[in-house]
Amino acid sequence: MTKIWTVAELALREVLRRRGVLLILLVFPLAFYASRRGDHAGQSIRFVCLGLSWALSTAALFAGSAARDIEPRLRLSGYRAHHLHLGRLLALWTVGAVLSVPYFLLVRFDQTDVRYGAIALIMALTVATAVPFGLALSAILPKELEGTLVLLIVVGLQMVMDPADTASRVLPFWFSREIGTYAIDHTDSGYLVRGLVHGVTLTLALTALVATASGIRLRQRRHLRFE
Incomplete structure (x- = not known):
């Protein structure tokens, strides 16, 4: 557990060191909110959640890419693959929780x-x-x-696709539209249950994917060359 906390501390320091990035992360969802604040109050809530998802996904993408250079050295120091990805998840979840509080208060x-x-x-x-x-x-x-382009595609599809369409359920933030409909339009609890199940399932599946992909990448020995 100590090693996980150490990796989390390193990841937090890396994020906090980039103050310009933190400022952009803080302001970006606000731009989404303000764009719909005037005439579409319900849409502004949905958009601020999408802005938050885009900001945090982008931060996680760059944090994961920046850690590639240090991970092999940590592995040589006795850190295992689960220490690395769990520590980074913990750090970024903490950043996300802190970032989301002012936006919840704004909506409140x-x-x-x-x-x-x-x-x-x-x-x-x-x-x-x-x-x-x-x-x-x-x-x-x-x-x-490449990761940034994928994020752009996902967020764009999230905005334009009909949430009632079955195909839209494969998108990672479909739950926000379902629970948002329950919260804003005061619909029945079926929207809440569907959104909750989707969100929890996607979180578990993506976390497992991170663990698997990170483990495979860390087991590779790119510096070795076989004749």
């Missing part, structure tokens, strides 16, 4: 006639899902640009 005091508990649940699931999603992209895709 700026919006009326919504189910605030459901809004808090959306943001918690967004943090839980976005971090392993970004780390999975960094583990699978070799370059940051």
Whole structure:
């Protein structure tokens, strides 16, 4: 457990060292919220959750890519693969939780006639899902640009696809539309249950994918050449 905390501390220091990135992460969801604040109050809540998911996924993508150079040295120092990915997940989940609090407070005091508990649940699931999603992209895709393009495609599809369409359920943040409908439009609890099941399932699946992809990558010996 000590090694996991050590990796988490290293990851947090790396994130905190990039103050410009933190500022962008803080402001980016606000731009999504403000773009719909005037005439579409319900849409502004949905958009701020999407902005939060984009910001955290991007942060996780770059954090995972930046850790590739130090991971082999940590492995030689006795750290195992699960120490590395669990520590990084813990650090980024902490950053996501801190980042989501002011946005929940913004919705709480700026919006009326919504189910605030459901809004808090959306943001918690967004943090839980976005971090392993970004780390999975960094583990699978070799370059940051490719991961960024995938994120752009996912967020774009999340905005334009009909949430009632079966195909939209494969998107990682489909749960936000379902629980958001429950919170904003005061629909029946079926929306809440479907969104909760989707969010928890995706979080577990993405976390398992991060563990598997990271383990495979760390077992590779790129410095060895066989004749």
